[in-house]
Amino acid sequence: MESLNDPKLQAVLERLHAAARGDRLRFLPLLPTLLPLLFSNKAPPAAEQAARFKDVYIPISRAQGRFLYLVARSLGARRIVEFGTSFGISTIYAAAAARDTGGMVIGSELEPGKHRAACANLAEAGVGEYADIRLGDALETLADVPPPIDLVLLDGWKELYLPMLKLLAPKLRTGAVVLADNIRTFRWTLAPYVSYVQSGENGFGSLTLPLADGFEYSVKL
Ligand SMILES: C[S@@+](CC[C@H](N)C(=O)[O-])C[C@H]1O[C@@H](n2cnc3c(N)ncnc32)[C@H](O)[C@@H]1O
Secondary structure, eight states: OGGGHHHHHHHHHHHHHHHHHHHHHHHGGGHHHHHHHHHSSSOOHHHHHHHOOOOOOOOOOOOHHHHHHHHHHHOOOOEEEEOOTTHHHHHHHHHHHHHTTEEEEEESOOOOHHHHHHHHHHTTOOOGEEEEEEEEHHHHHHTTOOOOOEEEEEEEEEEGGHHHHHGGGGGGGEEEEEEEEEETTTTTTTTHHHHHSSSSSSSSEEEEETTOOOEEHHHHH
């Protein structure tokens, strides 16, 4: 069974990916906010950034979504954790896998309008019951996720990838996978994260996959 091929789910993904193409125009007025974020770990508070970016999707690509689905299936992932849900595009791919593995996605979104929209989009795609999207700061809302975690997607604000990884790492099972998006675009901001997972000193094996603008694939060893 491959829930990702469900026509109803694919129709919702098609609509959302098409809507996300409008990000290009929506980004123009946000450039003064975005540019400093590319180069520095010092960022405005997460909620302030979320309010500014409330209308942009900034989703993973279709190929990344399919990869996320396949990794989840390969792991037989039953507990998938997502940092940064936005309108729910990546969550739909993960929830499709959760439906097929008997698992669950625990997502997180700081912006209330996006949280509402993501819940509605997952329900429309027919996978709402496989996702628990928590409203609020993921550093708090994901703190009580129980072990074992099989798969993590990091796609929220970049300066928080490393704190999120450190929060979740003790609950990752051996062989768990952590995927992290936008490695090349945010190469300066994400340098501490990449060296943490690639150093070999922190319990991970890792490489940057050439998917979209760099998808870090890290395995808990
Ligand atoms: C790049 S978008 C996520 C895109 C989504 N993964 C997808 O593929 O459709 C990042 C999202 O993370 C959310 N976010 C950032 N920091 C957060 C935090 N500390 N807690 C919860 N959500 C956060 C933002 O509001 C934004 O909607």
